[in-house]
Amino acid sequence: MNYKKTAVEILKTVGGKENISNMTHCATRLRLNLKDESIVDDEKVKKIDGVINVARAAGQYQVLIGIEVPKVYEEFEKAVGGNDSISDDESSKSGSVMSNIFSAISSIFAPLLPALAGSGILRGILILCVQVGIINEKSGTYTILYATSMSVFYFLPILLAFTSAKRFKASPYLSAIIGGALLYPDFIKLMGSHGNGATTTFMKIPVVLMNYNSTVVPIILSIWVFSYLYKWLDKHVTENLKLVVVPLVSLVVMIPLTIIVIGPLGVYGGELIAGVVNWSIIHSRVLAGVLVGGGWSILVSFGIHWAVNPIMINNIATVGYDYICPLTFACNFAVxxxxxGVWLKARDMQLRSFSLTGLVTIALSAIIEPTLFGLLVKNRKIWLAQIIGGAVGGTYLGLMHVATNAFVFGSVTTFPAFIMKNQNNFIQAMIGLLISLVVGAILAYLFTSRDEKLA
Incomplete structure (x- = not known):
């Protein structure tokens, strides 16, 4: 694929940069907020080399590229002239509140997914090495590898500060300093042995202290607020004073404001959201298995699964495990x-080849979108087979309390995420995923006619 050519052709087909109010990308899609979607011909976009499919969902025009989307987006930014060429006013006015939230979530977390996934897999492998006696927990090797696998979670506020600043158009470096201040050792020492809820004062103002390592919500809220201050300062401070005044005022205002107000609200808010979700899963595992295992592909088709991902990331970062992620595995293995099933039943060589390619792609990379849009969306009976397979396998995983120790996408290569100190967790995970695969295969075989074609 010629990334530059693909990007330029997409830009031209969607109406040029004048029709774009905001743009970002996730793991597989170029996500565009367009001023006027009616002028875009979907069929012309689909014919562009490198484009797998398009979708209109969550207030966005989504162009499915696959795992090469970061390279296409890089060229797309150059063709547009960079994000700065899109005015803040236009971006903020475009789309509904929910579409803007989905867009923000995807753009904040997407750049961190490789680091989160790689660290999670390493953590699972390290647990396995300890269990089989290859590495001693008291050794220097263990400490170094443990630090390697956990640093992305510990310093998550700094990483999220940087990506949030990119999204909200604030200084990413000042934002990273705000995140870093929350993790500064002397600040953490103020809590003593009390932990969360310890108190101190700032200029005689009472401060409730929190441990912000591995947290998600507080820093995102903080940088969102900071973006308004930063833009105001950038507009009103004269050029000859910006170098000193903007960073000075930004840090003096935002770090205390975050520690005193935004941070505690974010911690308690994040814990409340995660608590409600985890409570509902624990008390209705069958329902959770059916809804997530069966319905995840529907969320992916609309591009709104990003609304759930931060909950999983927050669970992994704060408690070290998550019950939702295994249910997304059920969906992928049902696919x-x-x-x-289609490969075994269909006679059409093009359909069989496409199915086999999808099988290998998902097994190795967990990318289901090409198969989802190229096969399932076009054949609702086969999609129903996948939904049922995911729901049945998800129900089993939920009933068996299967968890992952990392936020990863469901594939064979991410199996180490199921390795826990409870060794039964891995066994039950494999059984649940096998159920999803077998049920999906049998139903797809039954629902597919021998003369089925790849539409």
């Missing part, structure tokens, strides 16, 4: 099962 693998469906591709297997």
């Amino acid at each position: 693998i099962g469906v591709t297997l």
Whole structure:
């Protein structure tokens, strides 16, 4: 694929940079907020080399590229002239509140997914090495590898500060300093042995102290607020004073404001959201398995699964495990099962080749979008087979309390995420995923006619 050519052709087909009010990308899609979607011909976009499919969802025009989307987006930014060429006013006015939230979530977390996934897999492998006696927990090797696998979670506020600043158009470096201040050792020492809820004062103002390592919500809220202050300062401070005044005022205002107000609200708010979700899963595991395992592909088709990802990331970062992530595995392995069933039943060589390619792609990279849009969306009976397979496998995973120790996408290569100190967790995970695969394969085989074509 010629990334530059693909980007330029997409830009031209969607109406040029004058029709774009905001743009970002996730793991597989170029996500555009367009001023006028009616002028875009979907079929012309689909014919562009490198484009797999398009979707209009969550207030965005989504162009499915696949795992090469970061390279296309880089060229797309150059063609547009960079994000700065899109005015803040236009960006803020475009789309509904919910679409803007989905867009923000995807743009904040997407750049961190490789680091989160890689660290999570390493953590699982390290747990396995300890369990089989290859590495001693008291050794220097263990400490170094543990630090390697956990640093992304510990310093998550700094990383999220940087990506949030990119999204909200504030200084990413000042934002990173705000995140870093929350993790400064002397600040953490103020809590003593009390932990969260310890108190101190700032200029005689009472301060409730929190431990912000591995937190998600506080820093995102803080940088969102900071973006308004930063833009105001950038507009009103004269050029010859900006170098000193803007960073000075930004840090003096935002760090105390975050520690006194935004941070505690964010911590308690994040804990409340995660608590409600985890409570509902624990008390209704069957329902959770059905809804997430069966419905995840529907969320992915609309591009709104990003609304759930931060909850999983927050669970992993704060408590070290998550019950939702295994249910997304059930969806992916049901898709693998469906591709297997279609491959076994169909006679059309193009369809069989597409199914086999999808099977290998999902098994190795967990990317289901090409199969989802290229096969399932076009054949609702086969999609139903996948939904049922995911729901059945998800129900089993939920009933067996299966968890992951990392936020990862469901594939064979991410199995180490199921390795926990409770060794039964891995076994039950494999059984649940096998159920999803087998049910999906059998139903797809039954629902597919031998003369089925790749539409």
